[in-house]
Amino acid sequence: MQTIAVIDYGMGNLRSVTKALEHVVDKDQQVILTSSQAEIASADKIVFPGQGAARDCMAAIDQYELRETIVDAARNKPFLGICMGMQVLVHESEENGGTACLGVFPGEVRYFGDDLHDADGERLKVPHMGWNQVGQTRAHPLWQGIDDQSRFYFVHSYYLETEAPELEIGHCDYGQPFTCAIANDNVFAMQCHPEKSADAGLQLLTNFAQWDGQA
């Protein structure tokens, strides 16, 4: 029995993520929601979701004493970061007056700004909320069966600015182009919510459930 552990550190809508995973996994796979260092360490695959503010997420990670466990998992097994679970993988977020994050990857998280406009000059709302198109920067096992420029569900006010462009695996546009998914070896992390993105999202989760962690 293979175990996919969804990390529970008290932030975000974890039920949606576990329900969507349960919907797509094989019979020989189980999905667990856990805060346990040991369970995370022994799981075969990790899903790291997150919602809310960066400072609260980091505080919760430390309160649950999961910092080392998460960083370790991101170094050695198939790992899927979702939304804030992607953002806190980098060095720092601009949110809450500057928040130090996990630093697994180089990069910073920035605010969209209050003066955002589309190409026609229409004002754009923040948060960026709804279905936007995801461009696939490179091929990846997790994009399998998903058309380039498929729409995924987003809800966020901050976006990732990576200092290592080779990390980008998906891109989006909201008043400006931005990196909406990154991948490196065994890690795939995305700003949008596959668990809320209907068929495209379920396909991505299916791909993750079947992924061996090789890019």
Add this chain to the structure above:
Amino acid sequence: MGLAKRIIPCLDVDNGRVVKGVKFVEIRDAGDPVENARRYNLEGADEITFLDITASSDNRDTMVHVVEAVASEVFIPLTVGGGIREVADVRRMLNAGADKVGINTAAVFNPDFVKQAADRFGSQCIVVAVDAKKVSKDDEEDRWEIFTHGGRKGTGIDALEWVEKMDRYGAGEILLTSMDRDGTKQGFDNDLTRSVSEAVKIPVIASGGVGNLQHMADGVLKGKADAVLAASIFHFGEYRISEVKDYMKAQGIEVRD
């Protein structure tokens, strides 16, 4: 190409059963929330909103089970409104699988509740539902006021000041219903929608009054809404969500195919 305007069907739920359920030929049980939600999802709904109209608070738990059942099978954003009065209510619905909760009357009586809920769970899941009614006379500048109790009770609160405040307090979205138009099938109050949309930095969902496809398109084109919500035109099978999308697309509005 970019962010799509959202089409959101709304289902009223009373004691766990959808009232005015969709009259789909294929549907086995028109009152089953899961079947209704599944059908809307297949038709391309971008989100689904459930409004709990259960009168008795004794039966609140019923809605939790409805949300759990729907969230296990339908993988698009789910919003639940009705009876959300305290932080514990928000937590219960989110834990059941809702992605957002709609706060209406409770926000009017205790605006800090919105702040607390947004601080605790993040703005992304806090939708402030605003029921507004025009109070200005024909020869005056447009002015709308917030009403509670289904539009029966005025509050004296100016709608535009109110939405700006809710934006500052951490609301992630405004669900705006025109009480003048609700149930009339005469279209959204697009002046109201545009005024609200321009007053806030967060997305605005237009609601109340849709009777035909042009009304849906006008909510975006004239009302500058980020999303449009309708109930009865979908319930009675007058229009399919896919028809709304095709129609809006033909008018140059970006939608999710």
